[in-house]
Amino acid sequence: MLLRLLLLFTIIPLVELALLLRLAEWIQWEATLGLILLTGFVGAALARHEGLRCIARIRQETAAGRLPADSLLDGLMILVAGALLVTPGVLTDLVGFSLLVPGFRRIMKRRLKNRFQTRITVAMGPGGRPRSGIPPWQNSHGGGDHVIDVPSEEMPDE
Numbered sequence: 001m002l003l004r005l006l007l008l009f010t011i012i013p014l015v016e017l018a019l020l021l022r023l024a025e026w027i028q029w030e031a032t033l034g035l036i037l038l039t040g041f042v043g044a045a046l047a048r049h050e051g052l053r054c055i056a057r058i059r060q061e062t063a064a065g066r067l068p069a070d071s072l073l074d075g076l077m078i079l080v081a082g083a084l085l086v087t088p089g090v091l092t093d094l095v096g097f098s099l100l101v102p103g104f105r106r107i108m109k110r111r112l113k114n115r116f117q118t119r120i121t122v123a124m125g126p127g128g129r130p131r132s133g134i135p136p137w138q139n140s141h142g143g144g145d146h147v148i149d150v151p152s153e154e155m156p157d158e
Contacts, residue, residue, distance in 0.1 A: 016089035023090065036088045043085025043093065046100050050078045073109050 024032040054075045061068035077099045084096030098104045 012091065013089075016091055019090045020088065039093045039097075040086050040088070043096055043100075044082060046097075047078055047082030047085060050100050051075065051082070054078055070109060073112060074105055077105050077108060 020032060020036070023035075027035075054071055057071045058068040058075065061071055081096040081099035084092040084099070087096075099108070
């Protein structure tokens with residue numbers, strides 16, 4: 001985990017800076033600055049457009065009584081894309097623009113679903129039972145359905 005944080009907050013920005021400096025040497029710093037601003041504005045506009053489409057799909061699926069799991073994953077990836085696109089850098093822009101392409105998002109969704117499924121299976125164990133043994137909702141007799149009677153006070157009729 002520490003290595004991932006080091007990579008995320010130290011190495012990637014250093015690589016981005018080196019790429020931007022090399023690009024500025026090649027096409028001049030004014031053009032590099034213009035490219036950074038252009039990708040930021042275009043990326044933010046595209047992320048907004050895709051995000052609004054995603055919100056509409058989530059509303060449609062929810063209204064139809066379906067769980068919008070795929071659309072929520074799309075929304076998460078669009079949010080990450082927007083953040084990457086407003087961050088100056090060449091690599092972050094490539095990843096950000098890639099996440100705005102529906103076909104690339106489908107591939108990433110499949111990978112994310114597999115990863116989530118693997119983590120859930122590892123945490124729960126085979127058969128959907130927690131690794132610790134007996135699920136907390138079952139008592140030592142194996143029963144799962146319990147009714148608890150709670151005394152209540154009658155409300156006077158008004």
